[in-house]
Amino acid sequence: MRPLQPPLTFTQNLESYRSLLVRCLKGSFSYKSTTINNLLTTLVAYAITIMIWHQVYQQNPNHVIPSTQMYVYLLLAGAVNYAMSLGMEFRIGQRIRTGLIATDLLKPIDFQMAQAIQSISDGLFNGALSFVVFSLGFFLFGTQMLPSSPSAFLLFLVSFVLGFTVIYGIGFVFVQGAFYTYSGYGIFAARNALQFTFSGFSAPLDYYPPLLRTITDYLPFRHTIYTPVAIYMGWVTGPAAYLLLLQQLGWTVGLFLVGKFLMGRALKQLEVQGG
Amino acid sequence: MKTLKLYWLAFSTALQAKFEYRVDFFLGVLTSCMLQLSALVSLWVIFTQTPNLNGWSKEEIILLFGMVAGALGLSELFFNHIWMVPFYIVMGELDRLLTYPVNSLYFLLITRPELHSFGNLVTGLVLSYWALYHLNAPLLYYFLLPLFLFSGCLLYTAGLVLFASLSFRFIAPTSMHLMIPHNLLNATRYPVTIYPAAVQWILLILVPFGSFHYLPASWLFGKEPGLGLALAVLAASLVFFWESGWFWRWGLKQYESTGS
């Protein structure tokens, strides 16, 4: 008889995460038309937002943020948002509904980690594509697209990664709702609506009316788009920027723990459908 | 007549199936309202920076928002099944539909109502009538509004059919590309005159989502086109809807030759 297997070592774990990541990436690549559609659709949406703001600036060019900076902001926010589009709620919701979630939970790999890996794969893939959107800006706005300073760019990169971990944390907390509602789409749409409203995706938070601005301050969403982009633009520098990074880190850890706690509760009441 | 009865039976049966999932209903309505609200927030933010948008006031644009939401809601209620077509093509699930003695497009469209449509429909009606009230619109307009929403629904659905038919040729497992007409429709929440000429041309003539509310609204605000043009949109939407069937048949031909 085969002896009982000891738990996986750290390196064995890493190995399985690595192979999972490669598999996820392959999956992303396999449907070219989807990818192109996705990109096209998103570009249409960004173009509309920019055109609307263009009208505003044409009517009155004097605003707190100069027009070109505004366009750069919107483009960058779009690119960052694209890199952070996760289909996690959708995917997991589907698996909960069909009962396939049971097979995920039986795998010798931590569910939350596996989801993180899939999200990293999404992020890498979408990130690469969002770079295309981003480079488009150089055609349109030339050197105006450049970061305000080299250090701002470095800080942006850090903030971008942290923004990604925040959106993952938010997504994972929301996913828990799918265990109760069996509706991945609904959860996804709800999260998306909040993300659109409070992240600074459609306009810099500086333009938000005071009431709305106060609400965004208490929510994690602004750290996914507004924070990294504002750092890139040089609107926030020095200690203030570091403070923002710290806040991002705080939200990441907090959301991760909340997600873990909720997951434990959700699993307790999970009844696998269709079984 | 018998055919209409059949479609009604198919629709009500499918709706009944949907009501099996109560949570979906409430969650769907909640999220569609949230999405509408988030769009309104963008509008609010824009109006903190400008008193009007190319001569259109906040209330006037809210009327456009409402009419888009209403048309969207109607389409989601009656014709939402079109969103499943790309999946069906990949999975070979259209076979069953094709063995039925009915018009495959119309039967497909009607058989999967989406419950979150009620959220969009209600938001749409509330916003539209709220705006009409605040704009002191003539009573006639209150009665015509549902007609305009209906023609918007037809135009938008026809656009979806057109794009969905493309997936027969370019097989993709998601309905992402249907987001293009969806985004175009959303673009028409703002008066089309703010867009560059080429975009205006697309939104008013090529895929005329922009017309069903923009033209009537322009008429209401005395901006230029008259009632006649507004009503012509109604007729045009019927024609456009009917024409989308051509694309569907073209797509089916691809399906027939490639199989699964």
Add this chain to the structure above:
Amino acid sequence: MENALHVENLAKSYKRSMRHPGLLGAFKGLFSSKTQEFQAVKGISFSINRGERVGLIGENGAGKSTTLKMLTGIIAPTSGKLEVLGLLPWKQRRELALNIGVVFGQRPQLLWDIPVRETFRLLKAMYRIPSDVYEVTYKEAVRRLDLEPLLGTPVRLLSLGQRMRCDLAASLLHAPAIAFLDEPTIGLDLTVKEQVREYIRDMQDKFGVTLLITTHDLKDITEVCDRLLLLDKGTLLFDGSLKAFEKKFANESRIVADLERPATASALRKLSAEMKKHGGIVTGGEGHKLIVSYRKEGSAPVLTQILLKRQKVADLTLEKTDIETIVTRIYRKKPGKN
């Protein structure tokens, strides 16, 4: 007799896109993809008369489903002639649909979330089934397939067997001129299979439904059909009655004997020589077991007599090869099988 369907040189080929291996390959696939043509059906011809009961068999990938899809009008043929009930299926699909019933064993048509009864109601309206016909077909289905307790249950709560029974009933409610049944008994247990076959036979008797059944369970065919089409890699290997099929392929029968004690080598040699004169061949002779095979019909009595005379026999059976054995043998013998 009236012609139900007629097929001449029917062929269908698909284009399949080929994927490059590995992650790099997946990336390449974003920009280019090669296609390869694949011939699923390579020019087959047959006709079926109204009221016939025909089984269509063949291994996975032999072209059964493709043929069925062409006959029902879901896909268009690449070349060849095709006529079903006087219609061109892929051009006149809707006219045809009124008069055919289709079961896709793997793809039930019942609406998932609502009771079976509702689906039936919808189908009645869709196929414009007159009440008097519906009365008969509905009652027949409910009685034969024991549907009464299932009618009020949402489909998702039914077991596979229950769902299949309902699906079959749904496809035959309008007493179609032709029923295309694609694996109607897949995944069912023996009693339900029996029930399903009985119902099909019954519908055939009552309404003269022409049957075309594809299946991997040959019992579906031996118990329901009288004619067989054997497809192999897109070509028609056999078309004829079950009897003719047996005659053509089952030309070998066997006598299997249990001897009281093993035969000696010399006795075996003598026995073989005598058997040979009467057309029997001793094929197995180890230990207690002895097998004599022969091809000529009616040789069994003589060969048995010889055997009983020469050896002390404890037990004896006569084996005729049944269709299942033949088909398995045909599949196995095929050259170039992967």
